[in-house]
Amino acid sequence: MKFGVTVVPSVSDWQLFVDLETLGYDCAWAADSQMLYSDAYAVLALAAQNTSRIRLGTGVAVAPTRLAPVTAHSIASINQLAPGRVFLGIGTGHTAMRVMGQDPMKAGAFREYLRVLRALLHGEEVDYDLDGERRQIRFLHADRGFIDVEHPVPIYVAADGPLALKAAGAYGDGRVCSHNQTRARLQKSLETMQQGASAIGRSFPDSFHTAALTYACVLKPGEKPTADRVVDAIGPMAAATLHYWWELYQEDGDTSTVAQRCRNLWDEYLAFTEKMETPLSRRYQQVHFGHCAFLPPEERRFITEDLIRATGGLVGTPEEIIAMLREREAMGLDEVTLLPAMAEARSNLEEFAEHVIARY
Numbered sequence: 071m072k073f074g075v076t077v078v079p080s081v082s083d084w085q086l087f088v089d090l091e092t093l094g095y096d097c098a099w100a101a102d103s104q105m106l107y108s109d110a111y112a113v114l115a116l117a118a119q120n121t122s123r124i125r126l127g128t129g130v131a132v133a134p135t136r137l138a139p140v141t142a143h144s145i146a147s148i149n150q151l152a153p154g155r156v157f158l159g160i161g162t163g164h165t166a167m168r169v170m171g172q173d174p175m176k177a178g179a180f181r182e183y184l185r186v187l188r189a190l191l192h193g194e195e196v197d198y199d200l201d202g203e204r205r206q207i208r209f210l211h212a213d214r215g216f217i218d219v220e221h222p223v224p225i226y227v228a229a230d231g232p233l234a235l236k237a238a239g240a241y242g243d244g245r246v247c248s249h250n251q252t253r254a255r256l257q258k259s260l261e262t263m264q265q266g267a268s269a270i271g272r273s274f275p276d277s278f279h280t281a282a283l284t285y286a287c288v289l290k291p292g293e294k295p296t297a298d299r300v301v302d303a304i305g306p307m308a309a310a311t312l313h314y315w316w317e318l319y320q321e322d323g324d325t326s327t328v329a330q331r332c333r334n335l336w337d338e339y340l341a342f343t344e345k346m347e348t349p350l351s352r353r354y355q356q357v358h359f360g361h362c363a364f365l366p367p368e369e370r371r372f373i374t375e376d377l378i379r380a381t382g383g384l385v386g387t388p389e390e391i392i393a394m395l396r397e398r399e400a401m402g403l404d405e406v407t408l409l410p411a412m413a414e415a416r417s418n419l420e421e422f423a424e425h426v427i428a429r430y
Contacts, residue, residue, distance in 0.1 A: 073406060073422075073430075074096055074281065074407035075097070077100055079100040081112055082108075091124040094423055096405070097127070099129020100126075101128075101129055102129070102131045104166060110128050111144045114128070118148050126148065126155060126156055126157075127158055128158055128159045129407065132163040132167070133160060133163060134172075143190075145158045146209070153221040158224070158226065159227075161174075161227070163175055168354055168358065177231065181234075184237050184242065187241070192219065226279060226281060227244070229259075240269065242278075244280060246407075247282055249284030249382035249383075281405040282405070283409060285307040286418070286426070287383075289387055296378075303418045304411070304418075305411060306362050306365045307381075307383075311381045315327060316339070316340070316357055319340070320354075331376045363411070364411055384426075
């Protein structure tokens, strides 16, 4: 099992990446959300220049906000600074697009995006369509120190639906998912990705990487999962699930993803959002305020033990967390990447490294 951290990137605190390397984490993922955080690539450049071991990448890059050649160019530039230890996490842009009131990229467009991205990152020429004009493109100065496509940049695709999963199998080197998925769902997803690879004549790689985004807090003796210290550390990430449920509900009234044990909590949260002062036409701005970075005080009451368990949070004693991780590893998971609250990141991750990673 590899241990990663998803960092809410702040250009004024790129030092956190250096600290993660010192703590022994394997990977650091910089979240990409243009209306919420600092630019992921700017922060990764600083991290790459000041680290030597830890693997660095986007967690995850947002396809709709950058053309595929631009994303390839950006991550290949980071790879020039840290050759061989850079990866690209990429997704359709759930949060980054929703926070602007826009929909994520459609599955068909995402598949085409990944096709172009993979070819460019392998130093190949590829046909590329922009506004109906299809032309051949390639990096012209790849051997002159501007970028690095000689050292592989693995593409880890955030995918859940069948079309995105098939695209991940066809053009990805790994998959990113949420931590609360069942063994049956993980197996079904794997089979769908294998189908995607087979459809383009690709052998599904044995090295295909599976990573899950989650959060963690090591409980002190007698401490409850909803203690103030715990909520301070994991509250923003737990609340992000409520934001996700809200977005799906606004789209078409869908509540199928709401965990059964959280149904009453969901009703309370929905009533809470309906009383927000922001007009519904731009309420997404208020709903996503603090998203994964900090927890607005009025949302603390929604961070319940049921929500923590339903979202797969690694909250418990060291022994309990290690048991959860062993179970996930047996299900085929290669990496967990943790996303704590910004203000609590260092203390939270130090405790996890000391009490869990060191004993795993």
